[in-house]
Amino acid sequence: MKIQIHYLLRNFDMIYVEVSKNFTDYLREKIIQDYGSIKAYNRKVSRINYVTFKWAFQRKKYHNYNRLLKIANSLDIPEEDVSKEIKGFYHWGSHRKQGLKIPKNIALNDFFVEGYALYLAEGDTGFNGKKKPRKLRFTNSELCVIKHYMNWLDNFFTDCPYSVNVVFPENMKLSEECKKKIIKKLSLNKEKVRFSRGYHNKQIKYRVCLDQAIIIDLVLTLEETIKEATKNNEKLAAAYVRGMMIGEGTAYCNRSKYVRIEMKNQKEIDFISELLDILAIQYKKKCRSNREGMWSLYIGGRENIKRYSRVIGFGVHKKRQDILDKIVNTEKKLGILPKQ
Incomplete structure (x- = not known):
């Protein structure tokens, strides 16, 4: 199954595309041939401000994507031909010198879904209702998780450049040698990595930033389709579920042995519960009494945790996966849930 990305982008009014001057001239000639003039076409078909409409044909480079598709359709030009002419995408107000190359389709496979869920768990989504994000930003303290997310971007948004901000505690001194080692581990050019102090940080965190409004709007639009x-x-x-667990899950192997995920987004907790039902994994859902608005899903019981480990696991999150393996391999009875 594939997600038709270019088809989805037509729904955004502020998306513009860069096309060749020759293609713009071709459209102009077709319009004049069929309607007599640009002005007559706009009056009969487009019906927008004439100066705005005329500007696209004078500039001969940028067109509103949705409007361009409508023009092509009215002139019996196949949408496939339009797609071949697109050199890049812009969001209105962007200062990019070159258009952003966005894949026409994305494979809806387990890797894409896992990375997407991981972003919903740890990225800036705006689901808290405070503000709508304009950048695709993802933060985590585990380097293995950060590299996994970077790999996701490299695979599915190949030509969309991103950078990494390494945020370290205020009282930590980071030597130049240490910075070089971090850059090497990230496998990025040093120009794409910057370092800054985090006044509330107690450990090093990595923040991946893809500074493109088009991409964040697109990613958030995909939620319903993916779910x-x-x-x-x-x-x-x-x-x-694995993507969510990599981001927000935990595993405990002390007196109590269980797997847990918790968040304030009850809607997301309910959806994860639905997926666990599909996967035949038992759980207990609770609203934490000692943390207002915090919802938790607990997975306990030896055979149940073994099934979770076999079907889902913690993926690239080695620390949590090691704890899960320890739980699975223990002989003691599992599933004692902590008091709330």
């Missing part, structure tokens, strides 16, 4: 797909495919369902 619907996971409900009809167990492999995708497991990938979604």
Whole structure:
């Protein structure tokens, strides 16, 4: 299954595309041939401000994407031909010198779903209702998780450049040698990595930033499509839960042994519960009494945790996966849940 990305982008009014001057001239000639003039076409078909409409044909480079598709359709030009002419995408107000190359389709596989869920868990989504993000930003303290997310971007948004901000505690002194080692581990050019102090940080955190409004709008638009797909495919369902667990999950192997995920987003907790039902993994859902508005899902019981480990696990998060393996390999009875 594939997600038709270019098809989705037509729904955004502020998306513009860069095309060749020759293609713009071709459109102009077709319009004049069929309607007599640009002005007559705008009056009969587009019906927008004439100066705005004329500007696109004078500039001969940028067109509103949705409007361009409508023009092509009215002139019997196949949409496939339009796609071939697109050199890049812009968001209105962008200062980019070159258009952003966005894939026409994205494969909806387990890797994409896992990375997407991981972003929903740890990235800036705006779901808290405070403000709508204009950048695709993802923060985590585990280097393995950061590299996994970077790999996700490299695979599915190949030509969309990003940078990494390494945020270290205020009282920590980071030598130049240490910075070089971090840059090497990130496998990025030093120009794409910057270092800054975090006054509330107690450990080093990594923040991946893809500074493109088009991409964040696109990613957030995909949520419903992806969630619907996971409900009809167990492999995708497991990938979604795994992504969430990499971001927000925990595993305990002390007196109590269990797997847990908690967040204030009750809607997301309910959806994860639905996927766990599909995957035949038992759980207990609770609203924490000692943390207002915090919802938790507990997975306990030896065979149940073994199934969770076999079907989902913690993926690239080695620390949590090691704890999970320890739980699975222990002989003691599992599933004692902590008091709330």
